[in-house]
Amino acid sequence: MxxxxxxxxxxxxxxxxxxxxxxxxxxxxxxxxxxxxxxxxxxxxxxxxxxxxxxxxxxxxxxxxxxxxxxxxxxxxxxxxxxxxxxxxxxxxxxxxxxxxxxxxxxxxxxxxxxxxxxxxxxxxxxxxxxxxxxxxxxxxxxxxxxxxxxxxxxxxxxxxxxxxxxxxxxxxxxxxxxxxxxxxxxxxxxxxxxxxxxxxxxxxxxxxxxxxxxxxxxxxxxxxxxxxxxxxxxxxxxxxxxxxxxxxxxxxxxxxxxxxxxxxxxxxxxxxxxxxxxxxxxxxxxxxxxxxxxxxxxSTLGVPPDDSSIAASLTAAIAMKRGLKRHGVPVREVYVPPEGVTHLIVVSVERGGSRVARQVLDYFTARRVMVSKIIVVDKDLDPFDMNQVIHAFATKCHPAKGITVEHYEGRANALTPCFSAEERRRLKGASVVFDATWPEDWEEESIPVKSSFETTYREAVRQKVLANWESYGLGGKP
Amino acid sequence: MKKEYVTFVRRLSDLGDGKETLFIKDLTPGPRKYDTKLVRAELSRNSGNLPDGDTLWIRSETGHLHPQPWSIKILEELPPYAPGQPWQDVFSSLRHLKS
The missing domain is CATH 2.30.110.10 (Electron Transport, Fmn-binding Protein; Chain A)
Known part of the structure; x- marks a missing residue:
């Protein structure tokens, strides 16, 4: 209605x-x-x-x-x-x-x-x-x-x-x-x-x-x-x-x-x-x-999040970005714009990662007027809406030297980005960075580190047994 | 009773004693508070130099309030705009207006 x-x-x-x-x-x-x-x-x-x-x-x-x-x-x-x-x-x-x-x-x-x-x-x-x-x-x-x-x-x-x-x-x-x-x-x-x-x-x-x-x-x-x-x-x-x-x-x-x-x-x-x-x-x-x-x-008394801008733009920007990334040929699964990142920080989940895909993502975000300054690209093995998982992937999978790509530009930066100097803001000069928190595409599967989590390290039978017996362990609550 | 105004500057050093053309906002309480005027005025950082002047508070480009107000004596009220195209720097336009 x-x-x-x-x-x-x-x-x-x-x-x-x-x-x-x-x-x-x-x-x-x-x-x-x-x-x-x-x-x-x-x-x-x-x-x-x-x-x-x-x-x-x-x-x-x-x-x-x-x-x-x-x-x-x-x-x-x-x-x-x-x-x-x-x-x-x-x-x-x-x-x-x-x-x-x-x-x-x-x-x-x-x-x-x-x-x-x-x-x-x-x-x-x-x-x-x-x-x-x-x-x-x-x-x-x-x-x-x-x-x-x-x-x-x-x-x-x-x-x-x-x-x-x-x-x-x-x-x-x-x-x-x-x-x-x-x-x-x-x-x-x-x-x-x-x-x-x-x-x-x-x-x-x-x-x-x-x-x-x-x-x-x-x-x-x-x-x-x-x-x-x-x-x-x-x-x-x-x-x-x-x-x-x-x-x-x-x-x-x-x-x-x-x-x-x-x-x-x-x-x-x-x-x-x-x-x-x-x-x-x-x-x-x-x-x-x-x-x-x-x-x-x-x-909307704008300021530190949350407010109408950080919440509404989280939604409207994310869906528009997902569509744009698809048009740009990126194998995107989901885009999440965390309200805490006030549309400066974007999480992009992809079907398959690697440096080429991360570069494609950065190219999309910096092609015209640039409102975004930091993008984290993640694999499909995590929930991009869960920032705990995103931060874990960023901390562990983004190579400090090879996993970070920066693009500089002038005349189309976001004049409101606080980390840009007053002079940079006036000249619309800035930079955006992509953090590639995906596994390199040329790594063989057998050499990719295995995530140590309940869902990924135990066989189905063990997991089912643990879940079925949860209450009997005296642990209470939902398993 | 002295009136109070506020003006905004990119840097405090942009403002000097003497005659200036500047936008000021009227701080008189009521529904018209913050109404803007463009004026030619005599300014002084020392109120003793302008005994019949009003109070002028100064804020920076990011809204920081300078703790010491200046004195202002309005000489002439101008139309409330400067010549220029949208997105041009208003302060540059005001400098041309003065010269």
């Missing part, structure tokens, strides 16, 4: 015990962020702040809609206690389905409108998320919609946006992002502003699709429909030629200016640091703000 909007999803979280409603008045100026961070770091519930200082009763902020696997499972319509591997499988199975959106004439997201000079972003409780951020971030868990003027393709992405003035935002889609490519290729040469809609507060699968690295030209709104099992309803913006989800809580319409810039950032970002990207973003002139009555801002 698809949730029609964020409010239905919130009701489901409430019912499953995965939401706390904070009724005490809280300050949008860092108190919301501090509470949210503390709760994230304890893998706690989603928080609905129902009374925000300086703002009318009914205006609310929701932190962490999908920051636990339980909440991701609920968003997908699965039982809350579904195992991570099964969540991956469900997402993978639905990811390629498409359903065309339905266009509606009127929409909840346009119940209230501020247009032209009346548009005032300060009438919404944009939070000051972390102490030391460059400003109030209204866009942390959003869907940013832009359109190719030649093909009509609408791109959905997720990028940060902060308040600048009453009717201006600044934002930082990375310079290698699809939004940046569209602006640079289609609008800047014509010296035209690019229409943009920053959509806040949809049901969670639409936001997750916005984090999914679909290729340019692919229609995220159709994939969102497929993932939901129901088409997304769209409505025409009030002031821009863009279509936005009708059931969103808030839509900020505007134009990315081609010839003006302003201060943006820094911001405590998804790798878990405020890693210094500042004042190299975009400036948006707001042309309208529409919102539901009693709007709810979706917030």
């Amino acid at each position: 698809a949730f029609s909007d964020l409010r239905e999803f919130i009701a489901a979280l409430d019912k499953s015990g995965d939401l706390v409603r904070v009724k005490k008045e809280v300050d949008w100026d860092m108190e919301v962020g501090a509470i949210s961070r503390r709760v994230f770091e304890r893998a706690g519930p989603a928080l609905l702040f129902e009374k925000i200082k300086d703002y009318p009763p009914g205006y609310a902020i929701l932190n962490g809609p999908v920051a636990t696997w339980r909440r991701v499972a609920i968003a997908l319509g699965l039982p809350p206690d579904t195992a991570v591997r099964e969540i991956y499988a469900a997402y993978e199975e639905r990811r390629e389905k498409k359903l065309k959106p339905v266009v509606v004439k009127s929409a909840p997201c346009q119940e209230n409108a501020m247009t032209g000079p009346e548009a005032d972003i300060y009438r919404l409780p944009a939070p000051m998320v972390h102490d030391g951020d460059g400003g109030r971030y209204i866009g942390t868990w959003d869907i940013v919609i832009t359109k190719d003027p030649d093909t009509g393709w609408s791109n959905w992405g997720m990028y940060r946006f902060m308040t600048h003035t009453q009717n201006m935002l600044t934002g930082w889609p990375q310079a290698t992002s699809q939004l940046a490519m569209m602006m640079k290729a289609k609008y800047l040469p014509r010296k035209q502003p690019m229409p943009i809609a920053i959509v806040i507060g949809c049901e969670s699968l639409c936001h997750m699709v916005a984090t999914d690295p679909y290729k340019p030209g692919e229609s995220e709104v159709e994939y969102a429909g497929g993932l939901r099992g129901a088409p997304v309803e769209l409505v025409q913006c009030k002031s821009q030629d863009l279509m936005v989800p009708a059931h969103a809580e808030i839509v900020i319409e505007g134009e990315v200016l081609p010839d003006k810039i302003a201060h943006e950032g820094p911001f405590g970002e998804y790798p878990g640091y405020r890693s210094g990207t500042m004042s190299e973003g975009v400036l948006v002139q707001i042309t309208a703000i529409t919102h539901r009555t009693n709007p709810i801002i979706t917030l």
Whole structure:
């Protein structure tokens, strides 16, 4: 069953015990962020702040809609206690389905409108998320919609946006992002502003699709429909030629200016640091703000994992990477993106390993814009979702000299990777490394070390006997 | 009553006493806190040199707060943007604006 909007999803979280409603008045100026961070770091519930200082009763902020696997499972319509591997499988199975959106004439997201000079972003409780951020971030868990003027393709992405003035935002889609490519290729040469809609507060699968690295030209709104099992309803913006989800809580319409810039950032970002990207973003002139009555801002107080980014991207990035690796000819079995690795560390399980395959994997990850810095390639004899097994393989099977390959690049690195220097981040200069934790392909089977584990070193008959007699040994519990 | 502002710099050494063009954020409490202005202003690291100045806090590129605030006297408020293309360095653009 698809949730029609964020409010239905919130009701489901409430019912499953995965939401706390904070009724005490809280300050949008860092108190919301501090509470949210503390709760994230304890893998706690989603928080609905129902009374925000300086703002009318009914205006609310929701932190962490999908920051636990339980909440991701609920968003997908699965039982809350579904195992991570099964969540991956469900997402993978639905990811390629498409359903065309339905266009509606009127929409909840346009119940209230501020247009032209009346548009005032300060009438919404944009939070000051972390102490030391460059400003109030209204866009942390959003869907940013832009359109190719030649093909009509609408791109959905997720990028940060902060308040600048009453009717201006600044934002930082990375310079290698699809939004940046569209602006640079289609609008800047014509010296035209690019229409943009920053959509806040949809049901969670639409936001997750916005984090999914679909290729340019692919229609995220159709994939969102497929993932939901129901088409997304769209409505025409009030002031821009863009279509936005009708059931969103808030839509900020505007134009990315081609010839003006302003201060943006820094911001405590998804790798878990405020890693210094500042004042190299975009400036948006707001042309309208529409919102539901009693709007709810979706917030992800990003930082050290877990949070919505590390959990949702674990899922969406892993499935996209698995597909990409297959296309690249890698004999991939599974890809796991551990949330603790904040999409900088990837585990790739392969049918057969060796240095050639490890090189192929590294080539795939570094061919274009590079968001990943460390990849561990493992054999199929372990569970890539079990980091204990992955670390064991890395520690024992990765040759310290021959098992490590590094690729250097410039102009396409992840500007948020904390270990890159400020200068490297500015030049998008970086490196990625593959750790080959597989046995070399030229080793004869008889010389491959045998793993000393219950499953691999005892004959079937012995194992069956031990398991059958487990209770009689007086050991208790499950064998 | 002195007003308080904050500005962000790549390095503290980028900022000097005297006239500067810079983005500042208004720290007056209320729903418009952190509203941004682009101003031409007189700056001093010593508040005694600008007795009628307001307080300017300074943060680095990573958000570190310098413990000692400076003084700022706003001479002129400019439109809240600098000329330049998206993804260009705003500080370079401000330097050109000054020259």
